[in-house]
Amino acid sequence: MATSEHESRSTYDELEARIKRISNVGNATGVLYWDQQTKMPEGGTPARAKQLSALQSIQHELLTEERTGELLSELESGELDDEQAAVVREIRRWYERAIDVPSELVTELAETSSEAQPAWQEAKAEDEFETFEPYLDRLRELQIERAEQIDPDKDPYEVMFEDGEPYLPLSTVERIFDELRDGLIPLIEDIQENGADIADDAFAGIYDTETQEEVARDALDVLGYDWNRGRLDTAPHPFMSGTQFDARVTTRYDENDPLDSLTATIHEFGHATYQLGLRDDAYGTPLGDSRSSGIHESQSRFWENHVGRTKAFWELFLPTFKDRFPQADDVTVDEAYKAINQVFTDNTIRVEADELTYHMHIILRSEIEKEFVAGELDVEEIPARWNELMDDYLGVVPGTDSAGCLQDIHWTSRFGGFQNYTVGSVFAAQLWATIEEELDEPMERIREGDFAPIRDWLTENIHQQGQRYTTDELIEEVTGEPLTADYFLDYVTEKYEAIYELD
Known part of the structure; x- marks a missing residue:
């Protein structure tokens, strides 16, 4: 009965x-x-x-x-x-x-x-x-x-991957990785061989960390961070922690690179916006919790890349940056845009990587930890394997383990999570394509500092859904199709061919 x-x-x-x-x-x-x-x-x-x-x-x-x-x-x-x-x-x-x-x-x-x-x-x-x-x-x-x-x-590594992404098969992610290898490596090589020189020293100089914190707070203000439910601190590895009532962001500062802390702050803002957009009335239940690691990363990568790395954003924010740092007074919007999108193929640090080489860093980590979990790689062999894959994928070898296999904190808490950074980037591009269809001139809204319509759209379609849908259901519900690398590859190809003046 x-x-x-x-x-x-x-x-x-x-x-x-x-x-x-x-x-x-x-x-x-x-x-x-x-x-x-x-x-x-x-x-x-x-x-x-x-x-x-x-x-x-x-x-x-x-x-x-x-x-x-x-x-x-x-x-x-x-x-x-x-x-x-x-x-x-x-x-x-x-x-x-x-x-x-x-x-x-x-x-x-x-x-x-x-x-x-x-x-x-x-x-x-x-x-x-x-x-x-x-x-x-x-x-x-x-x-x-x-x-x-x-x-x-089940393969233990697959079980570990499902901790953060339970409804998106690892096989689907690995297929997307294959597509990204095929699409990104030739583009990176084309930039290396044929790309025009762009202004990579536009922000050269020393930028004190106290003022960088003021710039980070300026950016959070402009984007619409709710200080009543959050705060900004520093950490060795930037992260966001919290709930819909208290979502705290962290960043880190480098006197020689003011763009690093800025992009990290905007990235963590994306995470915080997701948390703060969850349903208050569903706190403590799956309906008031984020869907998955990959969906969470889509929000941070969306704000970091599809907002913070756009020319429209720098038209808006560069005057504020110059007010804080007069030494950047001669930097133009075009120079700032190119500087923040510079492709550094000699960079060994994931969190400092550009939108293209970043995913080679992710694929490398995923391959190493999968081999490590499977017993195909002993712990003491990780540094050499790391350097080997860095050379294969990016043609650069870290000078130290600190700049190589020791740079990420993630292995202290889990395995099988790096893939979700790339899942997030891929879905973020798919989201942007959908927003362009459904919102009136979203890039113009960024240029004018009118971020509320974009935040509201993401809150309604992603954040407020909590865990009502499985990952694959949510992606299809919001964009009308399954997760695909096509939008991301189209987006970065068009963007970087223009920046580097490739034929």
Whole structure:
């Protein structure tokens, strides 16, 4: 006999209350992580590792309690509307991925991850990969063990990828990677061999970090960041952390490169805008949570590239930049536009890469970590393999491991996540093409500083949907077609052929 509507509602309410409690524990974990990266004194790691592991263990235990499974079973035959069905679908996925993972493993993984972060910082600062090696090797072992507990019949690396992107098959992403290799490498080589010289020294000089922070705040003001629900800080590796009520952004500053902090800030603004655009009334439930890592990256890459790297944006923002930095008074809009879109094939740093070479950095990382997880690459072989692929894809070899395999913090917490930066870039281009069809002259709006219509469109179509749709459903719902690399390849080809005056 089917569960009555009244009983189904009561059961659903209990499940929703349970997942809200679990989500709040997770959000508290996020605040501790933010503090660890921005404000915590160096000596705080031992206690912070215990605190984070305790919270993650509590979250895991609450999710995997017998009552959670009972509620999900009761709702299988219940009468649910579309939004309720989506909530149950997502909670069931979380539950099924957690139920067979021992709490002891969750605790050890959380502690090791926390301990690995200062070890990574030390290794990077001292250019000593050996300092990080034992932590990275142990994290691989623990992540593989966890993946095998979740699904013993699936490739562990694929299970890891599904942590951040559960509904977009890894095979689809790898097919897109193949298309990007085929399209980007010839374009990069054409720029190297035939591209016109462009002004790459327009912003040469020293730019003090205090004023750079003022510029970053100016940019956030112009774009419409809600300071009542956010803040700006510095971190070794820029990130965003928070919820729809508190979405904090971080950046970093280089006295020799004021554009780096600016693009990083705009990138993190995109992440924050997603968080702040989530439904307030659905806080703590899947309907009030972001869809996936790839969709999140589409928002940050959208604002960084399709807004912040446009000539229209620099027509708007360059006067503000010059007010803060009079030494840039002679820089023209055209020079600023070319400088921020300069293709540096000799660059070894991912977060400083341009829109073209960036994806070679991502593909390289994805290949290395896949080989590492599969046991085809030992931990001590990573630096040499890294340099080999850098040479193959970009024709440059890092002079140090700090500028090579130690530059990213990501392996301290997870594997199988780098792909989503490229997924985000590809979807961002697809989104821009849709916005051009649906909004009146979006580039002119950027030029005039009228960002509200673009933000509102993204909020309505992406942010407010939460996890109502699966990733593939959301992409098709918003753009009318599945994820495709075509728009991205068309966009960068047209843009960079014009910048570099290629035939």
